[in-house]
Amino acid sequence: MRTAKYLLPTLCLIVATSAEARHVSGHAPSVSVPATQLDAAIVILGRQTGVSIGLRDRRIATIRVRAVSGRIDAVKALDRMLRGTGVAAVQVSPGVFVIEASVPLRPKPKPPSRPAVPMPEPQPVMDDIIVTAAKYDRRLRDLPGMAAVIQGRDLSLAEGGQGSDAIEARVASVASTHLGAGRNKLFIRGVADSSFTGPTQSTVGQYWGDTRINYSAPDPSLRLYDVRSIEVLEGPQGTLYGAGSLGGIIRIVPEAPDMGIVAARGWSGLAFTEHGKPGGDAGALVNLPIADDTLALRALAYGGIDGGYIDDRRRGLTDVNRVETIGGRAALRATPGDGWTIDLSGNFQRISGDDAQYADRHDLSRSSALAQPYRNDYLLGELVIGKDWGATRLISSTGVVDQYVAERFDATPPGGLAKAYDQVSRIRMISSETRLSHSGDNGDGWVIGASLLSTTTRQDRTYDLQFVPIGGVTVLDGMVTGSVGSSGSLIAVPFFTSGVVGVRNRVDEATLYGEATIVPLPWLSLTGGGRLTHSRLSGRALDRPEALAFRLDQEAQGRRTETRFLPSLAISLHPAGPVTAFVRYQQGYRPGGLSVGTDIIQYYKGDAVETGEVGLRYAGGDRFDVAVTLAHTRWRDIQADLIDASGFPVTANIGDGRITSAGISVRWRPLPRLDLQGSVYFNNSEVTTPSTILVAAYAADRVGPPMPYAADRAGPSLPNVADASGLVRARYSAPIGRAYYLTLDANARYVGQSRLGIGPILGRPQGNTLDTGVELRIGDERRGLTLSLTNLLDKEGNRFALGSPFLMGGSNQITPLRPRSIRIGFDANF
Missing domain, CATH: 2.40.170.20 (TonB-dependent receptor, beta-barrel domain)
Structure with a gap:
């Protein structure tokens, strides 16, 4: 990763593209970019359109953007891709774009002066957060229900090593037993059944990406290193997630x-x-x-x-x-x-x-x-x-x-x-x-x-x-x-191990x-x-x-x-x-x-x-x-x-x-x-x-x-x-x-x-x-x-x-x- 020399006051990383813009006379290029995180999407779009696209702050690189396809130019593709994400593209010269937080798409802005120290940008605002756990992208401000989204970039390495304890420390509606890491049960919104992990299914559904990670077992407390986001949806979430989501889900x-x-x-x-x-x-x-x-x-x-x-x-x-x-x-x-x-x-x-x-x-x-x-x-x-x-x-x-x-x-x-x-x-x-x-x-x-x-x-x-x-x-x-006795002789009495029925x-x-x-x-x-x-x-x-x-x-x-x-x-x-x-x-x-x-x-x-x-x-x-x-x-x-x-x-x-x-x-x-x-x-x-x-x-x-x-x-x-x-x-x-x-x-x-x-x-x-x-x-x-x-x-x-x-x-x-x-x-x- 390199700090770009000619961009605005933040730690920047130019992550994509060729330096020369490719302009096709008479029709726009064919674009096909999947819904993915921003840094990967701009690499694909840059190669397909021939433009150069950079980031002002590497922390916005993990924002999920919309899919875009069809014969459209780079300006329209960026506009569609970034809609509702809280970031926007700025065209700084022909064929060169920079993506920054909360700025409308506009051509050729006047470059501001460069400060002495590169500073981290403010975090994305609440109403721009996309809740992917809804299984179709929804802005948090539109979601009919309570949800908490923890951005992975906000978790320190010390917190990542705490596993599920880090989630409990950041979301007030999440509670846990404390028998020990790898033995606990998680609860959301007070839907708690008991303190033991037995044959019953958990009241909280836990997911790693798109896969359920627990059923009738304790929380595995997977370490939260290198995660993009953690989404907590308060329950029940029966329609989208089925059995075992009485209190909610953690994704x-x-x-x-x-x-x-x-x-x-x-x-x-x-x-x-x-x-x-x-x-x-x-x-x-x-x-x-x-x-x-x-x-x-x-x-x-x-x-x-x-x-x-x-x-x-x-x-x-x-x-x-x-x-x-x-x-x-x-x-x-x-x-x-x-x-x-x-x-x-x-x-x-x-x-x-x-x-x-x-x-x-x-x-x-x-x-x-x-x-x-x-x-x-x-x-x-x-x-x-x-x-x-x-x-x-x-x-x-x-x-x-x-x-x-x-x-x-x-x-x-x-x-x-x-x-x-x-x-x-x-x-x-x-x-x-x-x-x-x-x-x-x-x-x-x-x-x-x-x-x-x-x-x-x-x-x-x-x-x-x-x-x-x-x-x-x-x-x-x-x-x-x-x-x-004083002779030290030994006596021996046999005993039997007691087996207990299992299930x-x-x-x-x-x-x-x-x-x-x-x-x-x-x-x-x-x-x-x-x-x-x-x-x-x-x-x-x-x-x-x-x-x-x-x-x-x-x-x-x-x-x-x-x-x-x-x-x-x-x-x-x-x-x-x-x-x-x-x-x-x-x-x-x-x-x-x-x-x-x-x-x-x-x-x-x-x-x-x-x-x-x-x-x-x-x-x-x-x-x-x-x-x-x-x-x-x-x-x-x-x-x-x-x-x-x-x-x-x-x-x-x-x-x-x-x-x-x-x-x-x-x-x-x-x-x-x-x-x-x-x-x-x-x-x-x-x-x-x-x-x-x-x-x-x-x-x-x-x-x-x-x-x-x-x-x-x-x-x-x-x-x-x-x-x-x-x-x-x-x-x-x-x-x-x-x-x-x-x-x-x-x-x-x-x-x-x-x-x-x-x-x-x-x-x-x-x-x-x-x-x-x-x-x-x-x-x-x-x-x-x-x-x-x-x-x-x-x-x-x-x-x-x-x-x-x-x-x-x-x-x-x-x-x-x-x-x-x-x-x-x-x-x-x-």
């Missing part, structure tokens, strides 16, 4: 291979945690064109270590919860011509934790009989084929996901031998979707599609004694041995869906759609003890089918240019499955939600934006995990419920170099009609603390739903001398109080935490030095009141914030 769009440049990037960092061990991270990225305009490769590798900070008093160990992450991905893009693109990619990541990250008292320590390691291996393969005909686009994607999750929990009874509960989940998912969409210039558009999905989840569980010394007794090779669930889905937006009047938009899904469900108990046979008919296995139709309807009003008001109704659902407890094998039914939402959005240009929403959700046959008498999580339908939520987000730019953002979210939830299972769970509670809910209330609140949450962020840039600039980012996030789960055992308070951070970068576009600090106030808090479900009756469990940490990093571009 991560990776950067695509660039046909026009050879580039590389590397970074590394050292991290130091107060009260804990140091860590670090490193990574490298390369983009390599293989064949001009037709084939390119982009590859990334990374690794990181998060130092531990929890001490174990019983085992005499310090900083036990060290976590190691390694991963990488590669993408190959081919553009054979005539608007076709073919993308083949693979993604691998492994998260390995040495021990759990919970404590049992407020000094970052606990007493446990054994280590509780975990591992999440994640593998994703994806093939995406696209074809553009101007504003109409065909996408066909096929993805294969393989996920392996292994966890150990301390299940040692008070005063007894060390006992472990091991759970291994293997998830295989194959999905394929083909859709045809059209995006109009005035906000109208449509999409129709069909999809197939097959996922199999196998969960194996064991519950046994461990080979560890406890109180002078050693468990060794299947025998309990210990010293007897295998399979879901096959076939779907047809469609949605359309029409604009009958300039101030009115109507959106409607529906999704028809036929599902085949099957479940089977594994290694079933004979004693459990009477608890389930049909030999602990069964099959059934479901057919559901999910409608959606929305009305948008545009009474004034920057103002949009909307009303929206949509549904979502999850299929049922088979659940296994200590002494029962049972089916749980599918659950469903329906949500009505009203909202108001004001897009006031580049100075001020605000969005307000109010939503009410009804949830039928809620699937949730309870704790049975032995401490095992068991899935059941706990009744019907409702959620009322309200949110507001604001963005204000009081100064050209200062950007302020803030948002708050309020939730109120209740199980309005408890099921007999939940009532029985409360009735059976004879020990421990009193019931957390008064008897005259209709029911308990839903788990992990904070009554209030909010965040603020500030970003400021300033010149440093004549060669560098300084960027300062500061943030704070508050999460209100919630409860761990539903039921008398799980009704423990958590939350009410404040996390703060600041990041400083000094450098230019080629290299920089970064200083990041997190948890500035060194607060402990309690993010999650669970470590091991088997110890909940005897000890307090808290998951503290990571103590105050500092990261020093360096990055370089080549």
